[in-house]
Amino acid sequence: MVTVPDSRPWEHAGVRVVGGRLLVAGRDAEGLAREHGTPLYAFDVTRVAEQARALRDALARAGLTPRVRLALKAQRAPEVLATLRALGAPGSPGAVGIDACSPGEVRHALDNGFTAAEISFTGTNVSERDLDVIAPAGVHVNLDLLSQIERYGRRCPGRTIGLRVNPRSGVMRGHAESLYSGARPTKFGIYEEDLGAALEAARRHGLIVDTLHVHLANGMLDDELPAFDAALEPVTRMAETLLGAGCPLREVNVGGGLGTPLHAGERPLDLDAYAAILARRFTALGVAVGAEPGEFLANECGVLLAEVVSVEERLGATFVGLDAGWNIMNDAYVYGHRLQAMVAARADAPGRGEVTLAGHINEGNDIFAAGEPFPEVHEGDIVAFVSVGGYCPGMWTDHCLRPRASMLYFGERI
Numbered sequence: 001m002v003t004v005p006d007s008r009p010w011e012h013a014g015v016r017v018v019g020g021r022l023l024v025a026g027r028d029a030e031g032l033a034r035e036h037g038t039p040l041y042a043f044d045v046t047r048v049a050e051q052a053r054a055l056r057d058a059l060a061r062a063g064l065t066p067r068v069r070l071a072l073k074a075q076r077a078p079e080v081l082a083t084l085r086a087l088g089a090p091g092s093p094g095a096v097g098i099d100a101c102s103p104g105e106v107r108h109a110l111d112n113g114f115t116a117a118e119i120s121f122t123g124t125n126v127s128e129r130d131l132d133v134i135a136p137a138g139v140h141v142n143l144d145l146l147s148q149i150e151r152y153g154r155r156c157p158g159r160t161i162g163l164r165v166n167p168r169s170g171v172m173r174g175h176a177e178s179l180y181s182g183a184r185p186t187k188f189g190i191y192e193e194d195l196g197a198a199l200e201a202a203r204r205h206g207l208i209v210d211t212l213h214v215h216l217a218n219g220m221l222d223d224e225l226p227a228f229d230a231a232l233e234p235v236t237r238m239a240e241t242l243l244g245a246g247c248p249l250r251e252v253n254v255g256g257g258l259g260t261p262l263h264a265g266e267r268p269l270d271l272d273a274y275a276a277i278l279a280r281r282f283t284a285l286g287v288a289v290g291a292e293p294g295e296f297l298a299n300e301c302g303v304l305l306a307e308v309v310s311v312e313e314r315l316g317a318t319f320v321g322l323d324a325g326w327n328i329m330n331d332a333y334v335y336g337h338r339l340q341a342m343v344a345a346r347a348d349a350p351g352r353g354e355v356t357l358a359g360h361i362n363e364g365n366d367i368f369a370a371g372e373p374f375p376e377v378h379e380g381d382i383v384a385f386v387s388v389g390g391y392c393p394g395m396w397t398d399h400c401l402r403p404r405a406s407m408l409y410f411g412e413r414i
């Protein structure tokens with residue numbers, strides 16, 4: 001059991017500070033960087049399993065039948081998938097499944113030992129070419145637009161499907177409005193006023209609706225739970241509508257959106273409070289409750305290590321240049337997340353002055369952090385970004401022909 005100080009809420013048994021030095025799975029992070037070179041992602045894969053178990057157990061404690069799936073877009077490393085696979089044999093209560101969002105992800109999940117019955121597909125703007133792969137695979141498909149119900153129905157009449165709905169409100173930590181479900185139209189999910197038309201389209205093609213799907217959140221911690229609860233109100237109503245229309249509903253899948261604490265003062269999401277909301281909303285419907293987190297399962301397992309290649313004062317600002325760029329960690333650019341960085345060898349050193357952490361991609365906004373307090377730092381130091389195991393490692397590009405970071409996986413199944 002690791003006691004986590006308020007100032008480092010991202011710490012856990014697999015990524016922690018001992019004697020001032022950052023350790024990943026018990027190995028010295030700076031030592032890993034020197035031995036394997038930078039930029040380097042180091043993963044404590046065991047953390048993914050710990051998070052999956054914690055979520056599953058909280059849902060079960062609340063009296064729910066849990067169906068936990070990893071949103072594969074967040075982490076697709078075979079090492080991570082093997083660890084999750086080991087949590088339970090297909091069909092067993094402990095098993096964790098996969099939510100896939102592309103034909104490639106469906107194939108990848110099958111190739112890594114997940115059965116079609118354990119894979120749910122929730123994609124967007126799915127083409128006939130996509131269906132060439134998805135349909136024969138036999139995975140359960142959640143459809144998110146009226147026209148997609150038509151397309152899938154023409155191709156696969158009589159199949160069992162889920163409907164992804166959009167309740168018009170959502171929650172994104174650090175943002176005023178959810179990108180998935182808010183007052184402004186988004187590309188995801190069937191609106192309540194179109195539910196009748198969706199059911200009609202499903203009926204016309206003999207599609208059987210057994211799942212209601214919604215994804216409305218991102219990065220939720222306890223502060224966001226009341227808004228999450230409120231956003232579920234129309235979802236409950238839509239589930240009742242489906243049941244009233246005779247749909248054999250067996251699961252409400254509430255998507256992902258669970259956050260992990262990163263900055264001083266943040267606390268881990270209270271999973272029992274999260275599960276209690278779901279139990280209050282859905283127990284009476286007699287359905288299983290699905291959750292398909294990405295960040296929650298994957299963030300805390302990964303650390304990015306980069307070497308400092310320059311430290312310079314520029315018009316009064318201290319620029320710290322790294323041998324890593326947005327091409328290997330662009331989640332923060334896409335979503336505006338604030339990163340948590342430190343010097344790996346002095347991970348508990350207090351901030352001395354403000355720095356701008358810049359990357360080695362020739363774009364002006366290749367900046368990891370601007371004006372952030374940072375300890376004294378020198379060329380050759382190793383800088384670590386913690387809790388970047390979700391999305392970042394997979395969202396890389398070869399822009400500027402900078403190569404991908406190396407990856408090192410440690411954990412109980414490796």
Ligand SMILES: Cc1ncc(COP(=O)(O)O)c(C=O)c1O
Nearest residue numbers: 071122215256257258293294295
């Ligand atoms: C349909 C769906 N499910 C699950 C997720 C995972 O979200 P998160 O990583 O915030 O848990 C996403 C992310 O975009 C998504 O679109």
